[in-house]
Amino acid sequence: xxxxxVNITVxxxxxxxxxxxxxLSVKLGRVSFLGGGGYVVFAEFPSVGGLKPGSTVEIxxxxxxxxxxxxxxxxEALVTLRIDSGVKLQEDSIASIKxxxxxxERYLRLSPGGSDKIIEPGGRIREVEAPVDFEELLSKYIxxxx
Amino acid sequence: MATLGRGGFAxxxxxxxxxxxxxxxxxxxxxxxRVEIEQxxxxxxxxxxxxxxxxxxxxxxxxxxANEIFDFGETAKRSLARHWTSRTPMExxxxxxxxxxxxxxxxxxKIELYGGEKVDYVGETIDGDQATIKTxxxxxxxxxxxxxxxxxxxxxxxxxxxVIIEGVSLVANYRSQFNKIIVTSSYAELVKKMxxxxxxxxxxxKQKRTSQR
Numbered sequence: 001x002x003x004x005x006v007n008i009t010v011x012x013x014x015x016x017x018x019x020x021x022x023x024l025s026v027k028l029g030r031v032s033f034l035g036g037g038g039y040v041v042f043a044e045f046p047s048v049g050g051l052k053p054g055s056t057v058e059i060x061x062x063x064x065x066x067x068x069x070x071x072x073x074x075x076e077a078l079v080t081l082r083i084d085s086g087v088k089l090q091e092d093s094i095a096s097i098k099x100x101x102x103x104x105e106r107y108l109r110l111s112p113g114g115s116d117k118i119i120e121p122g123g124r125i126r127e128v129e130a131p132v133d134f135e136e137l138l139s140k141y142i143x144x145x146x
Numbered sequence: 147m148a149t150l151g152r153g154g155f156a157x158x159x160x161x162x163x164x165x166x167x168x169x170x171x172x173x174x175x176x177x178x179x180r181v182e183i184e185q186x187x188x189x190x191x192x193x194x195x196x197x198x199x200x201x202x203x204x205x206x207x208x209x210x211x212a213n214e215i216f217d218f219g220e221t222a223k224r225s226l227a228r229h230w231t232s233r234t235p236m237e238x239x240x241x242x243x244x245x246x247x248x249x250x251x252x253x254x255x256k257i258e259l260y261g262g263e264k265v266d267y268v269g270e271t272i273d274g275d276q277a278t279i280k281t282x283x284x285x286x287x288x289x290x291x292x293x294x295x296x297x298x299x300x301x302x303x304x305x306x307x308x309v310i311i312e313g314v315s316l317v318a319n320y321r322s323q324f325n326k327i328i329v330t331s332s333y334a335e336l337v338k339k340m341x342x343x344x345x346x347x348x349x350x351x352k353q354k355r356t357s358q359r
Contacts, residue, residue, distance in 0.1 A: 046313075092224050094318045111321050114223055114230035126276060127296070130313045137312065140289055 038065060038084045039121035043095045043108075048077040049131045050106040051097050057081055057108045067108060081108065081125075089125065091117035096129035106131065175277040175297050175304040176270045182215045183265070190260045205254055217305035218246040220298060224307065225320035229328050237333075244340040245320075251347050262286065275299040 048070055057065040065083035072078070083089065092113030097106055110125075119125060186208060189195060195204040222245040223230050223238075233241065268280040279295040296308035308317045327336045 090228070092227070094315060094321065096315075096318060111318060111325075112228050114227040116231075126273065127308070127315070127317070129310070129315050129318055132313055 038082045038087075040068065041081050041083060041089065041119055041121070041123055041125055043079045043081065043125040043128050044073070045077045045079060045095075045097065045128050046130045047133075048079060048097060048106075049133060050099075051079065051108060051131075052106070055105070055107050057083065057110060059087070059110045059112060064110070079108070089119045091115040091119055092127060093119070093125055094127040094129060095125045097131040099131065175272065175299075176267055176279050178304050179215070179279055179295060179297070179306070180267060182211060185211050186215075186257075187260070190257070201258075204258070208254065208257060209250060212250075215306050216249075217298060217300065217307050218242055218249070220305070220307040221245070221249075221317060224317045226324055227321050229324070229333060233333075241337065244337065244344065247344050248340055251344065268292075277304060 051067060051070065053067050053069050055067040056063045057067065064087045065081055068080040068082045070077055070079050081095075089110065090113035092115040094111045094113070096109045096111070098109045099106055113127075189204065189207045189211065192204075194200065195207065219242050222242040225245065226233070226241065230238070263286065264284040266282045266284070268282050270280070271278045275298060277297045277299070279297065281293050281295070283291045283293060285291070292312060294310040295306050296310065297304040297306050299305075308315055310316070324336060327339065
């Protein structure tokens with residue numbers, strides 16, 4: 001009798017542990033089930049240099065969504081963003097790829113616009129800013145003067 | 147303000163777009179922009195206007211063409227972004243004027259440094275009533291500066307509302323600056339700041355002119 005109780009307790013702990021691990025991996029891996037909430041918008045960039053699926057999308061430093069996927073289209077990068085459903089994006093919003101700190105990770109910053117028109121789910125952000133490539137700039141000023 | 151400085155530098159380039167571009171099946175907005183920019187260069191290269199006494203006439207001529215090229219109202223609206231909606235029509239009008247002055251102030255002195263830079267029209271994409279014209283300025287030192295113009299169709303004319311230099315958007319730059327000022331103090335403070343700067347600039351200009359005499 002005593003043994004069965006011990007076994008059950010141990011079993012419960014193991015199950016709990018597995019569940020906790022599952023929760024952790026979902027949280028840390030930022031996996032979203034069933035496509036997640038919110039809605040999708042697209043943005044085309046000449047280059048995304050370092051932006052990755054899972055990178056954060058921020059307005060005023062607050063996370064409002066994530067980069068869902070990045071594909072190549074006509075030799076440009078087509079970025080799919082999943083935005084929280086409460087957040088409305090004006091038609092003249094600007095999407096810029098920025099770096100956290102000087103050498104930090106890339107994220108996508110949205111600066112809200114002033115238009116009355118709202119970007120519908122599945123729509124496109126037309127105003128984009130590609131990341132500034134410091135190496136390229138540097139080499140321009142080093143090698144520029146021929 | 148570093149971006150502003152760089153923007154200024156590149157605005158030289160804006161003014162310096164040249165005939166050198168290759169005419170590869172250029173669409174309507176490109177053609178229109180090319181003609182207008184050639185006009186600016188013509189003014190800047192005019193030996194008569196280059197004389198010291200004619201600085202004002204030269205500026206006026208450049209300003210006149212700039213008014214043809216740019217939709218300052220749209221640029222101002224987009225730069226003020228969400229704060230634009232809460233402005234009265236009068237405030238809007240005033241702001242557009244102040245903003246046009248600000249742009250002129252920031253870039254006109256740079257534009258006058260024009261020295262025969264070469265301009266290539268690299269590409270054009272049209273999406274409904276919006277267009278992006280990609281250009282490349284080559285300085286005499288051989289440095290290449292990519293400049294993109296974002297244009298809107300108004301009637302049958304294309305007007306520039308944003309200039310993207312080395313990937314940095316003019317509207318985005320001013321939008322974050324204006325937003326910061328309005329959020330930390332107020333819209334009135336922003337207008338006051340812009341007005342003070344304008345008066346200060348004219349003061350300095352006047353001094354310069356009197357000291358030259």
